[in-house]
Amino acid sequence: MLDSAVRGHRKHLVSIQSAVSKIGLCEPDKDQTPPPSSPAASPRAALEQGNIQTVPIGYITSCFSVKNGTPRQPTICGPSRAELRIQQSVFNNPEHALVGLEQYSHVWIIFLFHKNGHLSYKAKVKPPRLNGQRVGVYSTRSPHRPNALGLTLARLDKIDGDTIHLSNIDMIAGTPVLDIKPYIPEYDNPDSRMNSDDAVDILKLQKDSDDQSGLKSERSDDDEDFCGFLSRDKSEADISVTDSSQSVSAQFSLHNDLRDVLEEVKAYATQRDLCQLSRSRQDQVSDSPKAEAPDVTVDHPCYGEEAHSAIAGWIREPPVSSLEVRFTPQAERELADFLPPHLSGPSESDRPRFKFLRSPEEAAAAIRGVLSADPRSVYRRTRCRDRLFFFTLDTADITCWFGQSFAEVLQVRPVEQHIASL
Template identity: 40%
Template sequence: MAQTACPCSECIQSLKQQVSVMRKEIRNIRQHADSAVRAHRKQMASLQSVLADGWSPGPRPSRDPGGARASLERGHVQTVPVGYISSCFANKSGTPRQPGICTSSRASLQLRASVFNNPEHALAGLDQYSHVWLIFLFHKNGHVSYKAKVKPPRLNGQRVGVYSTRSPHRPNALGLTLARLEDRVSQRRPRFQFLRGPEDAAAAIRALLAADPRSVYRRTRCPDRLFFFTLDTADITCWFGDGFAEVLRVRPACVTLDAAVTPAPPQ
């Protein structure tokens, strides 16, 4: 007696093929969205350069490929912070003036995920080095003015030129430090802000899917079975079938990279 194929297995195979096609379409949509974001950033940078140079009504000038270079030659520099650093010293009071004073101090540099499409690629090969140079901005020095001569605390009131000191109050409030690289951490899992851990997150996801958070239209009339929602700091992609729900992917809502650094003592 010939065996007949189970219709359930055929349905499951068909659903798997549909899910595979949908995943490819979603991947293509994300690639197009990334391209649109990059093009938008270039247009905004060009517009900001035009506004910085001054705009007057009249015939529209032709596009100058060397506009960015000319802007740099005129001293117009546009910078984008690639990350933010935090240390065990939360306030200025008590912070050592030199890293060699407190060699056990630690800091963490958190890179912005919005600067690169793949932030991890920017750190490739960095683990081959023991130290890194960090150029930073004194964004909390408390003053917007600066003077040509300052009084360093350790010179007992003697005035010297600002460029011969470590004063953060200068025309361009930039600093340079040498730090020892101790570890590089890629945070692929979301940092929960309200949930206590992965166990609570899994229980919350199960409870949400059991209650079917979709609208009546999506449950009864919409052919798209994919559903997206955000729980705490996690973006969740799931698939609703007939009488079941499957979680396809859980990813952080904001991917960040941390590099643990230690200020190096002066040589």
């Protein structure tokens, strides 16, 4: 009730300030310098000008406590886990804001890069995967940008009250989260969007043909034929269209307009197969000259081609190759000594325990994921002579060193023990 009263009081103050400023009774003194925010007298005016004051809805509790060793992308370390608790200062009942979110498997997390230090940014950056080459900042996911906003696609494991349990994350502990949005492949994946549009178009063509021929009773059978049409390859599509058109024409004496529709669908499927073939050839990197596409004349364009996604070549084939990850026998013994978070026992109370990771095997997979992507900066990779590298994963401090095309884990110690030794 107090929080609600405070918010209501703030709204009244804002409305009063807006009304007073409109009638000209809130003019600043001549001797005083007006504040920078005076042009935006109301939140609505500020929003229209693109000026907003962000309020974190919660803060990440993650298995990564520092930037060093944190994956640069969520797909690098699958076992990485985190929790996000919605703050009660945002909603009186935070769990109400999460109702229905459990129906999704993945969510978009919009957050702040709160450890950017002096907040410097440049128009061109050097992504670690490019090993020193410069590209525009907006063609990368560099954290150093004019607005330090981050976006990650995380797996939604479960929701417990006002807390979201996530995995496949690349955020450190304490990261302020600004918003959560469900991941919907039909909207967010261009390939799924095009396939969905194709199915709608084919069903629309089938409906029109039914209306013209008057075959209302046969609609269910035709739906199955048309829905399965695009999932076949070119040869099957040709045979199915030919057979279906012949059989239907023999039984029902189809209208000429329906035959034209079937021919258009056949040409569309043929051209789509050719587009996919040419796209797959373009994706293959080869020194041999490109083979010319077969000379096929089609009256219809390649519908939906622009819907397919494309990425920069250095993302798929970066100059920096993946590293082989090894464990010394001592590191394997030290890692096996860690207990999962759900096990407990008086005789094992002195053993270290994970907080997020579920087993030593999962921790080993997470370590391999982090090190195989080479988490070092370009400077450490090319100029620094020190080959040792340290990072923290859950409750374990990892010590490793980098050789030629490999990384070797030397030591795995509990965080408390490592800090005490320092």
